[in-house]
Amino acid sequence: MVAPTAITPTATHPFTGRHVPWLLEQQVATRGDHPFIVWEPFDTEVPVRRQWSYAEFGADVHAFAAALSARGVTSGDRVLIHLGNCPEFLIAWFACSHLGAVAVTTNTRSTAPELGYFASNSQAVGVVTQPSLWSAVTDCGVEFGFAIATDTDQGAAAPRVGESFDAVLAAGHSLPGAPVHASDALAPNSVQYTSGTTARPKGVVWTHANALWGAKTGATLLQLGPNDSTLVFLPLFHTNALSYSLLSTLWSGGTVVIQPKFSASRYWDAVVRNGCTWTSSIPFMLWALIEQPRPESHQLRFWGLGASDIGVIRDVFGLRTLGWFGMTETITLTMFSEVDMPARPGAMGTPVAGYDVKVVDDDGCAVPFGESGWLKIRGVAGVSLFLEYLDNPEATAAAFDDEGWFDTGDLVTPFADGHIRFDNRGKDMMRVGAENVSAAEVERVIGTVPGVKESAVVGKPDRMLDEVPVAFVIPFGEPPAGHEAFIQQIIDTCAQQLASFKVPREVFVVDEFPRVTLEKVDKKSLRARFAAPQQEGST
Numbered sequence: 001m002v003a004p005t006a007i008t009p010t011a012t013h014p015f016t017g018r019h020v021p022w023l024l025e026q027q028v029a030t031r032g033d034h035p036f037i038v039w040e041p042f043d044t045e046v047p048v049r050r051q052w053s054y055a056e057f058g059a060d061v062h063a064f065a066a067a068l069s070a071r072g073v074t075s076g077d078r079v080l081i082h083l084g085n086c087p088e089f090l091i092a093w094f095a096c097s098h099l100g101a102v103a104v105t106t107n108t109r110s111t112a113p114e115l116g117y118f119a120s121n122s123q124a125v126g127v128v129t130q131p132s133l134w135s136a137v138t139d140c141g142v143e144f145g146f147a148i149a150t151d152t153d154q155g156a157a158a159p160r161v162g163e164s165f166d167a168v169l170a171a172g173h174s175l176p177g178a179p180v181h182a183s184d185a186l187a188p189n190s191v192q193y194t195s196g197t198t199a200r201p202k203g204v205v206w207t208h209a210n211a212l213w214g215a216k217t218g219a220t221l222l223q224l225g226p227n228d229s230t231l232v233f234l235p236l237f238h239t240n241a242l243s244y245s246l247l248s249t250l251w252s253g254g255t256v257v258i259q260p261k262f263s264a265s266r267y268w269d270a271v272v273r274n275g276c277t278w279t280s281s282i283p284f285m286l287w288a289l290i291e292q293p294r295p296e297s298h299q300l301r302f303w304g305l306g307a308s309d310i311g312v313i314r315d316v317f318g319l320r321t322l323g324w325f326g327m328t329e330t331i332t333l334t335m336f337s338e339v340d341m342p343a344r345p346g347a348m349g350t351p352v353a354g355y356d357v358k359v360v361d362d363d364g365c366a367v368p369f370g371e372s373g374w375l376k377i378r379g380v381a382g383v384s385l386f387l388e389y390l391d392n393p394e395a396t397a398a399a400f401d402d403e404g405w406f407d408t409g410d411l412v413t414p415f416a417d418g419h420i421r422f423d424n425r426g427k428d429m430m431r432v433g434a435e436n437v438s439a440a441e442v443e444r445v446i447g448t449v450p451g452v453k454e455s456a457v458v459g460k461p462d463r464m465l466d467e468v469p470v471a472f473v474i475p476f477g478e479p480p481a482g483h484e485a486f487i488q489q490i491i492d493t494c495a496q497q498l499a500s501f502k503v504p505r506e507v508f509v510v511d512e513f514p515r516v517t518l519e520k521v522d523k524k525s526l527r528a529r530f531a532a533p534q535q536e537g538s539t
Contacts, residue, residue: 013383014216015185019208020097022183023215023250028058031226031253038257039087040270041155048155049273052087054253057094063172064095070172071146073125075100075181078191080124080144081237082115082133084108085260086154088165089236090246092128097189097208100181104191104203105237107517108133114201116140118193122203122390128165131158154260185209186382191390192239192328203390204328207382211247213354214239214332218248221336221352222278222304222322226253231270231279233262234518239328244304245280248332262519264288268295280304281321284519286313287453306422308343323348325422329386329399329406330355334377335420347419348412354384358405359414369416372423372438376405411438428523430459431466432501439523442469442504445497449490451475456513456521457504460530471504472526474512483509 027036032055039050052060073079079096081103083089089105096103104122106115112135119127119142126146129137132153137144149162181187189208193201218224230249234241236258249256257274259266262285270276272295281303300319308323325335325348334357337349351357356378359367367373379385385406389395400406411423424440431437439457446455454474459467471490479486487507494503514525 013185013209013380015209015212015383017183018185018212019181019183019187020094020189020211021180023212024054024058024061024094027054027250027253032058034226034253035255036250037087037090038255038274039155040257040259040266040274041086041152042260042263042266043153043156050087057091059173060091060169061094061098062177063175064091064169065098065172065178066175067168067172068095068101068126069099069178070175071126073099073101076102076188077125078102078104078122080115080119080122080127080129081105082108082110082127082129082137083150083237084130084133084154085233085236085241085258086130086150086152087258088128088130088150090258091169093190093236097211098180099178100184100187102188102191102205105242106193107237108235109517110136112136112139112141116142117200118203119144122191129162130154131161134161137162185212186387188387192237192242194328202392202395205387205390206331207387209383210331210386211243212251213383214243215247215251217332217352217354218244219251221333221338222248223339224248224252224254224278228252228254228277229257229275230254231257231259231267231274231276233259233267234280234282235261238518239326239331240280240518243332244324244326262288264292268292268298271295271300272298275299277301278304282306282519283454284515286310286321290316302339306348307346308337308349309345311345325349325420327408329408330377330379331384331386337419344415344417344419344421347415347421350418350420355379356405357420359412359420367414369414372411372413374426375408375410375412375420376401377408378403378405411440430457430469432459432468433465435499435501437469437502439469442471442494442498442502445494446471446473446490446504448497449493451477451479451486452490454513454521456523456526458523458526460505460527468505469502470506470508470530472508472510472513474510479509 033053035051036054036057037052081092093103106118115136127144128148130150130153147162148165150165185208188205189211190206191203230245232241232245277299302320302322305321310321323337324333326333334352334355335348337343358376359373361367361373409426413421424438428439442457443455453476456472457469460470462468490507514522516522
């Protein structure tokens with residue numbers, strides 16, 4: 001098989017002659033009156049629910065594009081969008097696409113120095129942000145050509161800073177329309193930065209074809225139609241919300257309901273009020289919902305998650321969880337458990353058409369079924385895989401081998417029925433003496449102990465073995481037999497099911513975990529606890 005390379009602009013591919021503005025205009029023309037965006041902010045005494053039809057949203061996008069054009073933004077320019085979930089995020093993102101500019105979306109938890117790196121690395125000509133993030137913009141050390149700030153903080157009252165987004169948008173409606181950029185599907189459309197946990201973050205460049213691929217693939221796999229509605233509370237600056245939820249819904253002509261963030265107490269009200277039929281989810285969210293009152297009826301069909309058919313979720317809610325896997329570099333889902341087909345419990349699913357997938361050992365040889373190995377993915381650069389790392393040809397080249405396989409850095413287990421289970425991030429491995437230990441493997445066993453709500457396993461420095469596994473555990477309420485018996489049960493269960501070097505040396509019962517974006521457990525913070533003397537009463 002020929003190694004994938006970037007398709008040239010003259011090649012014929014699924015999105016030749018098309019771009020992101022084309023997709024939005026198709027829906028404006030055919031479904032203009034249908035609700036596209038519904039905004040449900042939190043921080044108001046009376047919830048202010050606002051709705052944009054496809055036609056209304058398209059008009060605002062054109063107006064904001066005209067306003068950006070008046071500020072000198074043109075095709076190829078990069079604009080920083082440093083916003084939490086809000087309609088302004090989407091208006092700015094699609095306005096950049098309209099002009100052929102590149103939307104650079106950044107994590108709202110970034111510090112000023114981190115934001116400065118994103119801005120300088122991307123050579124952003126301007127920024128769209130919000131009042132609560134204004135200090136990071138002004139302190140990042142970069143002089144922007146313009147700085148537009150929303151008039152609220154994701155719906156909450158806020159002081160006026162920068163150019164008013166609402167005023168800029170209103171003025172844009174009076175300006176001559178900005179021309180849509182030439183229909184080069186392989187032109188850069190957006191940039192998202194990787195987490196940068198081991199090195200400087202890299203900007204992942206998506207083309208217009210990438211965005212359209214994500215939209216069409218997601219809508220097809222999820223079997224979405226024009227009457228579907230999804231609730232989006234995960235950050236729009238990440239692939240999950242932007243591609244899996246938003247773009248897939250745009251392709252299908254459905255409705256996207258946006259909340260500033262996840263709220264367990266507000267979730268069901270929003271789902272029922274808007275007739276939501278599915279949501280992308282994360283384990284933290286599902287565990288939180290277990291403790292919330294549930295409505296007598298709703299229209300949800302499934303939840304998308306990293307693992308399929310989770311028994312406790314099915315038993316409690318009567319809903320399927322559809323397993324999936326994707327990452328920023330793959331644009332959309334590369335593994336999926338089909339909507340209408342049986343799934344292997346706990347698996348991500350089977351490989352999606354359009355991607356080659358293999359699982360190999362450290363020597364590059366295929367692993368036997370049932371054994372863990374490194375996940376490699378192959379696709380077409382600029383269509384089914386990202387175009388490049390922004391202005392970093394060395395990193396782009398290093399991400400692929402000579403045959404065009406992209407190294408995900410993830411450990412997975414393939415099975416004879418075609419399903420693949422996620423095991424661990426490569427960086428989440430522990431080296432115990434001469435043995436590699438997967439944190440996820442230990443966490444999976446701990447999760448079988450009655451009373452365990454969530455666990456996180458990390459390596460603790462050890463003079464003899466380099467590091468040893470320790471576990472942090474959140475219980476469901478107070479363990480009935482007491483902490484000591486609960487801890488011993490966890491250790492005994494691990495000793496029964498795992499090799500001795502994988503058994504946690506210590507177990508810490510805690511009320512909550514430190515978390516980062518998407519509510520992932522911040523294991524770096526957990527490891528940092530061992531850099532200082534251990535406090536008494538921690539177990």
